[in-house]
Amino acid sequence: SAEPNFSRQVYLLMSSPIHYPSDGVSSEADRGSHLSLTPTSQLSHAASARRRRPHGRGDIVNRRAPIVEAPVAVSEQKLSSDAVSTDILDRAAIWGTTVNVESSIKQFTKFFRTFSDGHSDGPKYPALLDEIASSQGWNLNLDCRNLHAFDPQMYQRLVEYPQEMIPIFDMVINTQFRENYPEIEQEQDARIKVKTMNLLSTKTLRGVDPDDIDKIVAFDAMVVRVSSIIPDLRLAFFRCVRCQMEVTREIDRGRIQEPSSCPNNNCMGKGSMDLIHNRCEFADKQLVRVQETPDAIPEGETPQTIDVFAYDDLVDVAKPGDRLTVTGIFRAVPVRVIPRSRVVRSVYKGFIDAIHFQKSSNRRLNVEDSAADAKSEYFTSFDESDEVEHDKKVREEKFRELAKDPNIYQRLVSSIAPQIWELEDIKKGILCQLFGGTRKEFQHSGSGRFRGEVNILLCGDPGTAKSQLLQYVHKIAPRGIYTSGKGSSAVGLTAYITKDIETGELVLESGALVLSDRGICCIDEFDKMSDSARSILHEVMEQQTISIAKAGIICSLNARTSILAAANPRDSRYDVNLSVVENVTLPPTLLSRFDLIYLVLDKPNERLDSRLAQHLVSLYYQERDPVHEDIIDIETLTQYISYARREIQPTIGDEAVEALIEGYSNLRQSGRNYNKKVITATPRQLESLIRLSEALARMKFSPVVSKDDVAEALRLMRVATQTAATDPKTGRINMDLITTGQSGFARTELENQGTALTAIIDDLPSAKNYFVVLMKNFNDKSQKKLAKHEFKELLLSLERQETIRIGTWVRGNPMVTRLDG
Known part of the structure; x- marks a missing residue:
C-alpha cells in the first residue's frame, strides 16, 4: 500500500495516545499547534542546540504527562499540513533533533512489515497486530533489540529523542492497523500504543x-x-x-x-x-x-x-x-x-x-x-511480552514433551542448586515448595480458603549449605525477601507507619512478609528472631494474612507467602540426645506450622567426606564441567515451573483419596501400637500431605493426583518431619515433640517423678523444706539421678498442679511448701 500522506501523518503525530492533547477533540488551543521542521543544512547544530536550550515554559522537561509530543514552533516559517511539499519533507527534521519525519516513517514502516526474529514463519509485528485485533488489547510491545538489529541508527535516535520518535511509531502502527482492519472502529482511548522495551543496556x-x-x-x-x-x-x-x-x-x-x-x-x-x-x-x-x-x-x-x-x-x-x-x-x-x-x-x-x-x-x-481468567490470581491486565501466539504454543509443546519424560522428577531435583552436593531429599522438598499446592476456596460452604504454600525449616549443624539453598531459592523466586532473623523486627516483617514526604499524611509501608506475597520469604538464622517477631509468623503461616491496627489504620494485609527458614542449634552443634525443640529453642506452636522440618547433620564419614571434598575443590581449580544431559538449564527450569504453577491445577482423584486416608491412618496407628498417649500424626500433617501430593503431580503436568504422588509425599514426610519428631530417649516417632515440645514418654515420666516427690515430701517431718534438701532426698531414693535444672522443672510442674508452693529463688535455694489437699 502507498505511504500515508503528510496531512494524515501530522494529524496522528499531534494526536498520539501518549501525547496530550488527545485526538478527536477540537478546541481553540489547537489553532497554535503545528509541526516545526529544521532544514538539513541546520542539522549539524541541532543536537547541541537541543542541549543548550533553557528550560522555559514551552520545554518538554516541565511536563508531567507520560510522554511525548512533536516540539512546538521554533522555525521561522509556519508550516501547515496541507502546504508542506515533499521536497521540504525530504530535507527537514524536527527542530532541535536529527529526526527526519519522512525518512523515519518510511524506515519504521519497512521494519514493521519485513522484520522477522527467526522463530516465526513470517514477519513478527504484523502477526502481533493480528493478535491485537482479536484480543482488543491496545498495546504493542516493541523489542528495541530487534530495532537495533534492523537499523542501529533508528535505535539510537529512539534512545536520544523518544519524545519525537515514539509518536512516529504510533502513527505508523495505527495507520497499518486501519489499512489491515478497516472494519474495526477504534475508540479514542483504544488507539494502539507502542511500548518500547528490552534496551541494549540496562543501567543501575x-x-x-x-x-x-x-x-x-x-x-x-x-x-x-x-x-x-x-x-x-x-x-x-x-x-x-x-x-x-x-x-x-x-x-x-x-x-x-x-x-x-x-x-x-x-x-x-x-x-x-x-x-x-x-x-x-x-x-x-x-x-x-x-x-x-x-x-x-x-x-x-x-x-x-x-x-x-x-x-x-x-x-x-x-x-x-x-x-x-x-x-x-x-x-x-x-x-x-x-x-x-x-x-x-x-x-x-x-x-x-x-x-x-x-x-x-x-x-x-x-x-x-x-x-x-480475570478472576484468576495469576491474571494481569498488562501483557508485557512481545511473543506471538505461535512462539507461545511452541514453548508450551516443549514443556509438555519434557513433562512426559518418565525421569522428569529426578531431572528436576538434579537441576535445583547443582553446585550443592547431595542433599537430595531436601532439594525434593524445596522443589515441592517452588511448585506449590493448589489454593482452595470453599465459598459456597463458607469454609474459607486453604493455603497451597509449603513451609520448610532447615535445622542442623553450621556449614551444611543451609544458607546456600536459601540464596538459590531467593534468586529464582518470583517475589520474595531474603532476611536474617537477628536483623528482623516485628514491624520490619509486617508493616510500619510513616509520614509521606509530599502530603504529610500517614501511610502504611509494607514489610518483608507483605512484599513476599505470592512468593517465598527466606529467613536465615531463624532461631535468633525475637519473640515478638516470631509471634507474627503464627498468623502468616496458617491464615496467610497480617492484621494491622496502629495509628488509626486498621486493615488485614495479604501475606500468601511460603516460608523457607534455616536455624542453627542452640549450642552450635546438634545434640542427638535432645529433641528438635530443645536444640533449636523454637516454640512448638511455630514448629507445628512447618510442612517439612529437615535435620541437616554433619556426620563424619570417610567415604562421604572424600567425595564432598573432591566436589568442593573441583569448583575452584577446574573449569566449569560440561552440563550433564540430565540437568535442565536454569532458564528452562524457571519457565517450566512458572508454566506449571499457572496452567496446572491438579485435583485429588479417588485413588489418591484412599491412599491419603490409609497413609494418615497408618501414621496414627504406629503411635497407638505402643502407647495410647503417643501422637505420631496430626491433621496438620494430613494437610501437608495433600499439598505435597499436589506439588508432585504438578511436576509431571498431571491434572489428577495419583497414589504414587501420595506415596512419595508420605516418604518425604517420614524423611523430614517425622525424623525431627523422633524421641531421642525411645527412638520412636512422637509428634508431641513438635506440637507441644514434650514427648508422651517424657510427660509420663514427669508424672511418675512428681508422684514420687510428693510422697517424699509427705514423709518428711516438716511441710516446709529447702530446695537442696528435697533434691538430695529425691536422688537418694530414685534410680534416676536428676540434675539441678531437671529437678527445678519437676518442682515447677508440681507448682502448676497446685501441689506445692515455691518461694523466692534466693541464691538458688528457695523454700518449698507442701499445700493441703
Missing part, C-alpha cells in the same frame, strides 16, 4: 544521571510503594458565568491555558470562565516508588529510591514486592522553595515517566499471565 538506578534527561533509560528495581490512582487532567472544561458559553482546553506541556475572557463576541467578560470539574476529562496516573535491587547496592551503601509515574494501562500493574525492569523517560522538574511560591530551587528533582514494566526474567519464576 544510581547510574541514571543528568546526561539521561529526556532520554529512554532502563533499570532493574524493586517496588516498595504504590500510591492510589491519581486523576490527571487531560481536557479542561470552562463555562462562562454570564452567558453560559462553554469552551474546552487541552493540556499542553503539562499546563492548561485558562481563557482570560469569554470567547463570545456578545459577552467578552473578563475572568468570567469557571472550570467545571465534573465535565473535565482525566487520565489515570499512579506513583510507583522503586528502590535498588539488593544485588545492585555497592558495599557500604544504602538503597536509593526514585519515583516512577505510570499512566493508563500501566496503572496497578506494579505491586509492592515486584522485581521488575522499568523502561521510561528520565525527567527533571524544578522544586519550589515554598509550595505556594513561584521561586524554585536551582537543583532539579528527577523522576521517570514509565513506558513499560517487565516483571518476567529468564532466570526467575513468573506466574502472571494476561491471557488468564
Whole structure:
C-alpha cells in the first residue's frame, strides 16, 4: 500500500495516545499547534542546540504527562499540513533533533512489515497486530533489540529523542492497523500504543544521571510503594458565568491555558470562565516508588529510591514486592522553595515517566499471565511480552514433551542448586515448595480458603549449605525477601507507619512478609528472631494474612507467602540426645506450622567426606564441567515451573483419596501400637500431605493426583518431619515433640517423678523444706539421678498442679511448701 500522506501523518503525530492533547477533540488551543521542521543544512547544530536550550515554559522537561509530543514552533516559517511539499519533507527534521519525519516513517514502516526474529514463519509485528485485533488489547510491545538489529541508527535516535520518535511509531502502527482492519472502529482511548522495551543496556538506578534527561533509560528495581490512582487532567472544561458559553482546553506541556475572557463576541467578560470539574476529562496516573535491587547496592551503601509515574494501562500493574525492569523517560522538574511560591530551587528533582514494566526474567519464576481468567490470581491486565501466539504454543509443546519424560522428577531435583552436593531429599522438598499446592476456596460452604504454600525449616549443624539453598531459592523466586532473623523486627516483617514526604499524611509501608506475597520469604538464622517477631509468623503461616491496627489504620494485609527458614542449634552443634525443640529453642506452636522440618547433620564419614571434598575443590581449580544431559538449564527450569504453577491445577482423584486416608491412618496407628498417649500424626500433617501430593503431580503436568504422588509425599514426610519428631530417649516417632515440645514418654515420666516427690515430701517431718534438701532426698531414693535444672522443672510442674508452693529463688535455694489437699 502507498505511504500515508503528510496531512494524515501530522494529524496522528499531534494526536498520539501518549501525547496530550488527545485526538478527536477540537478546541481553540489547537489553532497554535503545528509541526516545526529544521532544514538539513541546520542539522549539524541541532543536537547541541537541543542541549543548550533553557528550560522555559514551552520545554518538554516541565511536563508531567507520560510522554511525548512533536516540539512546538521554533522555525521561522509556519508550516501547515496541507502546504508542506515533499521536497521540504525530504530535507527537514524536527527542530532541535536529527529526526527526519519522512525518512523515519518510511524506515519504521519497512521494519514493521519485513522484520522477522527467526522463530516465526513470517514477519513478527504484523502477526502481533493480528493478535491485537482479536484480543482488543491496545498495546504493542516493541523489542528495541530487534530495532537495533534492523537499523542501529533508528535505535539510537529512539534512545536520544523518544519524545519525537515514539509518536512516529504510533502513527505508523495505527495507520497499518486501519489499512489491515478497516472494519474495526477504534475508540479514542483504544488507539494502539507502542511500548518500547528490552534496551541494549540496562543501567543501575544510581547510574541514571543528568546526561539521561529526556532520554529512554532502563533499570532493574524493586517496588516498595504504590500510591492510589491519581486523576490527571487531560481536557479542561470552562463555562462562562454570564452567558453560559462553554469552551474546552487541552493540556499542553503539562499546563492548561485558562481563557482570560469569554470567547463570545456578545459577552467578552473578563475572568468570567469557571472550570467545571465534573465535565473535565482525566487520565489515570499512579506513583510507583522503586528502590535498588539488593544485588545492585555497592558495599557500604544504602538503597536509593526514585519515583516512577505510570499512566493508563500501566496503572496497578506494579505491586509492592515486584522485581521488575522499568523502561521510561528520565525527567527533571524544578522544586519550589515554598509550595505556594513561584521561586524554585536551582537543583532539579528527577523522576521517570514509565513506558513499560517487565516483571518476567529468564532466570526467575513468573506466574502472571494476561491471557488468564480475570478472576484468576495469576491474571494481569498488562501483557508485557512481545511473543506471538505461535512462539507461545511452541514453548508450551516443549514443556509438555519434557513433562512426559518418565525421569522428569529426578531431572528436576538434579537441576535445583547443582553446585550443592547431595542433599537430595531436601532439594525434593524445596522443589515441592517452588511448585506449590493448589489454593482452595470453599465459598459456597463458607469454609474459607486453604493455603497451597509449603513451609520448610532447615535445622542442623553450621556449614551444611543451609544458607546456600536459601540464596538459590531467593534468586529464582518470583517475589520474595531474603532476611536474617537477628536483623528482623516485628514491624520490619509486617508493616510500619510513616509520614509521606509530599502530603504529610500517614501511610502504611509494607514489610518483608507483605512484599513476599505470592512468593517465598527466606529467613536465615531463624532461631535468633525475637519473640515478638516470631509471634507474627503464627498468623502468616496458617491464615496467610497480617492484621494491622496502629495509628488509626486498621486493615488485614495479604501475606500468601511460603516460608523457607534455616536455624542453627542452640549450642552450635546438634545434640542427638535432645529433641528438635530443645536444640533449636523454637516454640512448638511455630514448629507445628512447618510442612517439612529437615535435620541437616554433619556426620563424619570417610567415604562421604572424600567425595564432598573432591566436589568442593573441583569448583575452584577446574573449569566449569560440561552440563550433564540430565540437568535442565536454569532458564528452562524457571519457565517450566512458572508454566506449571499457572496452567496446572491438579485435583485429588479417588485413588489418591484412599491412599491419603490409609497413609494418615497408618501414621496414627504406629503411635497407638505402643502407647495410647503417643501422637505420631496430626491433621496438620494430613494437610501437608495433600499439598505435597499436589506439588508432585504438578511436576509431571498431571491434572489428577495419583497414589504414587501420595506415596512419595508420605516418604518425604517420614524423611523430614517425622525424623525431627523422633524421641531421642525411645527412638520412636512422637509428634508431641513438635506440637507441644514434650514427648508422651517424657510427660509420663514427669508424672511418675512428681508422684514420687510428693510422697517424699509427705514423709518428711516438716511441710516446709529447702530446695537442696528435697533434691538430695529425691536422688537418694530414685534410680534416676536428676540434675539441678531437671529437678527445678519437676518442682515447677508440681507448682502448676497446685501441689506445692515455691518461694523466692534466693541464691538458688528457695523454700518449698507442701499445700493441703
